[in-house]
Amino acid sequence: MLNIHVRKRQGDFTIDAGFSVGDAGVTALFGTSGAGKTSIVNMVAGLSKPDSGRIVLNGRSLFDSEQGINEPPERRRVGYVFQDARLFPHLSVKANLTYGMRLVPHTERYVNFDEVVRLLGIEALLDRRPARLSGGEKQRVAIGRAFLCSPALLLMDEPLASLDQSRKSEVLPFISQLSTCFSTPILYVSHILDEIEELADNLVLIDKGAVVAAGPFDQLKTSRELAELMGKTGVRRGMPSRGLKIAS
């Protein structure tokens, strides 16, 4: 369970947002581009520091401005899949996958290497260098790398944004599959509703740095807040070719 309430000023833009992420399933952080979604996720990861507030993960304070707590990213047990895969170019796929895993004590590992590799279908890629991978393959490796850290929470910041349509359908099914398989809670950032429809159990709607609505996706999908948000530019109904659902 993640509880977060943070405030941060960035120029003349202020983020003041509070919400919770449950113990399992996918929670989508949905809003227009520039609504502050990435900033919030970066604060959860410890890559940027809120001006004030609290971030509590499973009862452990990751950040608390009153108590002066600010855990560094490497001690948060929060995984992160970035928009660009950010694989280490000098390491093989296998070394990329195990980079974080090797730093986790055996007793705290709940994600199995062989299983992740099998689920993601990347057995044949293990000895390659990232430069030899396609965009979709890179993102799958990045997802595997983040899962293999056995995180208490996994952040995904528009992991499909840099992929074209057919590549997206090459990655999307794996996300829900892995999430179910290891029951890792995921906080998924997106501005494309179709992705969220496919993945999300819960929804947090963000606008201008604040939460406008939060709750189970099924309840919110017909809500006025979502309709209002969809009326704005910068969110997308989604993929033009809905019929194209290829599981590779």
Add this chain to the structure above:
Amino acid sequence: MMDFLHLTPVEWAAIKLSLRVSGWAVLGSLPLGVLTAWVLARWRFPGKSILDGLIHLPLVLPPVVTGYVLLILLGRKGVLGKFLYDTFGLTMAFTWKGAVAASAVMAFPLLVRAVRLSVDSVDQGLEKAARTLGAGPIRVFLTVSLPLMIPGIITGTILAFARSLGEFGATITFVSNIQGETQTLPLALYSLTQVPDGEIGALRLCIVAIILAMTALLASEWMSKRFAAYIKG
């Protein structure tokens, strides 16, 4: 013909000394050079431009001035020199170790500049990704940043090595021109041009200098290509 190519013992000594001095100068300054480049590229602190200026000073000063400053600082009666002698029994002035110091100081800015460029080229997004994977700052530096800086480190090392091989002004001012102790290749070449019948020896050393420089350049080129091929997989 073979006689012409035959190096005299004095010339051999100068070549070996040059390689030894340059090798130590580069090896010794490499860790500090990488650290300095990192600090200058990534940190912000008051007085940074002064540090930057100090490091680059040997590049713009006349080498004789740098040599004289070294003599004042590192000579037996100098501030640093006295300390080194009293604590480690280390004598810099008029020894080959002093030649190493002179070469290192002269080559340092070139090393730092090359490495600094490679620090700028390291994608900080990769470092952040490594942090979220559980690696602390030092581990991230050693396993992500440093390996990705290798091209710049190769270039910097070769530039510094070549600069050290060619070092003349600061060396002759600081440690003088003592055969077998501080007479490096350029100093030996210079000495040979000052004596009658020295031309042939000077020519031989000139050829050796060209061969050494070319070898260093080719080696750097080869290593850079190997690294690029390695990254491509």
